Amino acid sequence: MLKIGVLASGRGSNFQSIVDSVKRGEIEARIELVISDKRKAMVLKRARKHGIDAIFLDPGGFSSREDFEKGLSQKFDEKGVDLVLMAGFMRILSTYFIKKHRGRIMNIHPSLLPAFTGLKPQKQALDYGVKLSGCTVHFADEGMDTGPIILQAAVPVREGDTEETLAERILKEEHLIYPEAVRLFSRGLLKIEGRRVKILKETESEDNE
Secondary structure (H helix, E strand, C coil): CEEEEEEECCCCHHHHHHHHHHHCCCCCEEEEEEEECCCCCHHHHHHHHCCCEEEECCHHHCCCHHHHHHHHHHHHHHCCCCEEEECCCCCCCCHHHHHHCCCCEEEEECCCCCCCCCCCHHHHHHHHCCCEEEEEEEECCCCCCCCCEEEEEEEECCCCCCHHHHHHHHHHHHHHHHHHHHHHHHCCCEEEECCEEEECCHHHCHHHC
16 A cells, blocks of 8 residues: 655645545555644644644754755655655755655645746736636656646636635645545556656556556
């Protein structure tokens, strides 16, 4: 069974969507550990409520970013984690962490990448005047929101939208496509080919090759 580790800094609503999908049997996986870089992050309370191990790891307690990420990796290795999910984790992972877990780290971003990377993508979308926005699940790489795209979902940008109303509409789609991306990974149905992620049919899964 797929073992999942989660990195999160905030409320953890995307984490909750994964938990719910696992509980419904839609994803054959077990969430082994949640780590936050924020002591009072709501995601830690959410995890413990579901009986999931959850810890605060203080970046300030390490001499460098790489040492902090070695600490993260050690915690995940101890749990035998196969897939790392970034769920509102507000730190850019270094080359060290990416190399160690390449092809096994997913992130979700509230824009249709490659548009509007980084912070406040909803504001960026509104300021630019786009008619469509949305969200993207991708494999993490060394860049900021630049990794190979797994799934995307679009939502309309409406007259009178604010950052908050647009973010709320996008979040509903995030809660659908992130669990689906994890499900596909758990079934061996994702294959990275350069910049592209090929979604295999069940009969093509790498487990059956």
